[in-house]
Amino acid sequence: MSGSAPVGVGRVMGIETELGITSTQRDAAGQPVTPMVLSGQVVRAYAAGAPAGAALPAAAGWDYADETPLRDARGFEMARALAHRSQLTDVEDPTIATSVLSNGARFYVDHAHPEYSSPEVTSPLAAVRWDRAGEEVALAAVRTLAEEGLEVRLYKNNVDGKGASYGTHENYLVPRSVPFDRLAAALIPFLVARPVIAGAGRVGLGQASERPGFQLSQRADYLEAEIGLETTLRRPIVNTRDEPHATPHLHRRLHVIVGDATMADVTTYLALGSLSAVLRVVETHPHLLDGLALARPVAAAQQVSHDPTLRATVELADGRHLTGLDLLEAHLDAAEQAAVSGHEAWGDPAEEPTGPVLRRWREVLDTLRRDPSEAAGQVEWVAKHQLLQRFSERSGAGWDDPRLAAMDIQWHDLDPDRGLARRLRAAGRLDRLVGDDEIAHAVAHPxxxxxxxxxxxxxxxxxxxxxxxxxxxxxxxxxxxxxxxxxxxxxxxxxxxxxxxxxxxxxxxxxxxxxxxxxxxxx
Amino acid sequence: MSQQQFDRRRDSGAGDGPEPDATPPPTAPAAQHAQRDEALDSLLDEIDGVLETNATEFVHGFVQKGGQ
Known part of the structure; x- marks a missing residue:
């Protein structure tokens, strides 16, 4: 196999996004159509409405053979044997529709949400590109349904504000040789602080928005454990699912479930770029991350998220108190130091993909430290906070006003006219890293x-x-x-x-x- | 590869002389904020037509099943 392994902040990665879905459709009995059926409509519509060759039909099937929990029981022969029909999900039932797209993505129904799982890419910038492609895929499906007279709206967010949360999961390929407990120890404080640069913002505090306010992260209030296998209950900061979808003795697929779905390019870019950098530090210079363990990580995640002034401090295990910005700066310092160490796994630290990620990360931290509101073009929660705050100043609406909650939801609407993030992006108020042409290409090509x-x-x-x-x-x-x-x-x-x-x-x-x-x- | 490419921020305070790209912002913060508010106002005016007219009902109706 020719070619070299990704270095620095490059690595095999991808983003899965469960989309929020609403509709005014009623069934024959006059009841609201269930989100399962609506999600099935969306997946079917994309395959049906896309140009020839853009997707396998939604009834084609997903090969689940590699997803059985009995991984150890499957031998090499089995892996190469004929596929049995029973191992394919034949989808007569629209609520389990699944399609494989010509860009290598999977577009399917995950319980009560349409989900776009991006193809595997090797850099944070490519992750942004194929994530934006997913927005266009979803939007194309909505438009096909509209032509059929079926109204559906899709939202790229993670909460309904009433207690329900649904995920945006990032996947990173990590060498099996890195001990998981070391990974987890390094990731917990980083993931607690990451919403400072990677949050999408949310109106309401508490799982069911019990208290008025604005916070950085969609997901922080739904985290209830430090480490665990679950993704739907007692959600952990670090998820231990070990389903590599890759040569198991070489790789681990790190499954990060705490991130927000983001629509601001730089936010998505830094979310993945910074995490990938931290993973590389763990691989090459783990001692550089020593001393950052938190005293109470789950509580700290909420403290950081609930403070748009970025002044709140969280307690470390050694008794120090640091802000989210301090923590991210410590991680960036470590990444910069490791990047110039000459270690071959970092490659050339000035070049793509590493140099641009580390420089952008530094710029954004400096801006946030000077004045958070100046980072509105880069950091999604800042852009949302600023717009909503200005609305509030003009209208007198407090954080408990339904108009602000409505704007929060509408921020994530994928429709280019109704979606507020899409409007800001079009107006040039959110910095773009990938152009429309590149996105269109990424919809069709892997x-x-x-x-x-x-x-x-x-x-x-x-x-x-x-x-x-x-x-x-x-x-x-x-x-x-x-x-x-x-x-x-x-x-x-x-x-x-x-x-x-x-x-x-x-x-x-x-x-x-x-x-x-x-x-x-x-x- | 040297470390200085990442260290501009910290070096600039170390007395090596002023960095040309570290010049102070051209406008005072107050003027900047006024400018920003103006831009936000025009954006809010622009999106006014697409904002949900019945916010209470819209928020109430946005109910999702939990996912992963």
Whole structure:
């Protein structure tokens, strides 16, 4: 396999976003249509309305073979054997619709929300690009439904303000050799402070907005534990789900569940860039992060989030008191120091992707320290806070006024006219890192430097008609020349890249042709 | 690769002479804030037409199932 592993703040990563969904639709009995059915409509509509080759039909299926909890029970032979139909989810039921897109993403119904899981990328900037592509995918689905006379609205947020929260999960590929307890210890104080630069902002304090106010993070009030396996109950700051979707003895997939869905480019960029940098420090210079353990992390997450002045301090295990800004600065200092150490895992610290992330991180921290309101072009919670605060000054509305709560929800509406973040972005008030052309390209095309390229390109080139039956993160199920299902596994996330498999795909016009050349070899 | 690319902020206070890109802001904070308020006002005017007219009902109706 040619090519080199990502260095510095680069690594294999991706973002999954569960979208909020509402509609005025009623069923035949006059009852509101359930969010499960609405979510199914959205996924089906994207596959139906998108240009040819943009997605597998929503009934095509997802290959769950690699997602069984019985990972250890599955042998290598099993992995390469024929796929059994029973392992594919055949989706006659629209409420479990799932589709694999030509950009390598998965667009599907996760319980009561449509979810866009971005393709695997290798840099924070690419993560922003394919995350924005997900907004366009969702929006295209809404428009197709509108043409069918079905009204649906989608919101890229994480709370309904009444107690329900739904996730935006980040995934990072981490070497299995890094001890998990070391990762967790480093991540807890960082994740407590990260909303200072990565929060989307929220009106209301407490899970059900019991108290009026504005806070930095959508998710802070829903964190109830330091470490744990759950994602829906007693949500932990560090999640221990270990489902690598990659060669298990080499990799761990770090699943970060505490982040906000963000619409400001720099916010998304810094959320992933800063975390990836911290992970690299843990890998190369873990001692640089010593001494940052918090006395009471769960309480600290809320203290940081509840203070838009950024002056609140949290207590460290050693008795010191630091602000969220202080904590992030300590992490950035460590990353800068490690980056120039000459360690090969950091690559050239001045170049993409590391230099721009660390410089931008420093700039934003300096701006926030000088005057938080000056960071409105970069930090989403600041932009939201500023707009709502000005509205409040003009109208006399307090933080308990429903007009501010409405604006908070409407901030996240994906509709370019109604969505306030989209309006600010269009008006140039949120700095852009990716242009509309790049986003449009990322809707249709996969990243070139991960296995998402193989997944996306077989969908785009061959599609269901050309024998692509289903996919998962590490497999594609294809129909061979005799009508049998064959699973092609791409276990390494940086396998199946354009530079390694483009010639192979170019030589064939359908899946059967491709399989004839593959025998049972992994790509 | 040197560390100075990341250390401009800290170095600039260390007496090596003024950095050209560390000049003070051209306008006073009060003027800046007034400017910002003006820009925010025009934005608020612009979005006024799309803001939910019945905020109470809209907020009340925004109910989601919990997710992950």
């Amino acid at each position: 990243p070139e430097d991960t296995r998402a390229w193989f997944r996306g390109e077989v969908v785009r080139r061959y599609g269901a008609g050309g024998g692509v039956r289903a996919a998962s993160w590490d497999s594609v199920v294809l129909v061979d020349g005799r009508g049998r299902l064959r699973r092609v596994r791409v276990e390494e996330p940086t396998g199946g890249r354009r530079d390694t498999v483009a010639d192979l795909l170019d030589r064939h016009t359908d899946a059967a042709g491709l399989l004839s050349e593959l025998s049972s070899e992994d790509v």
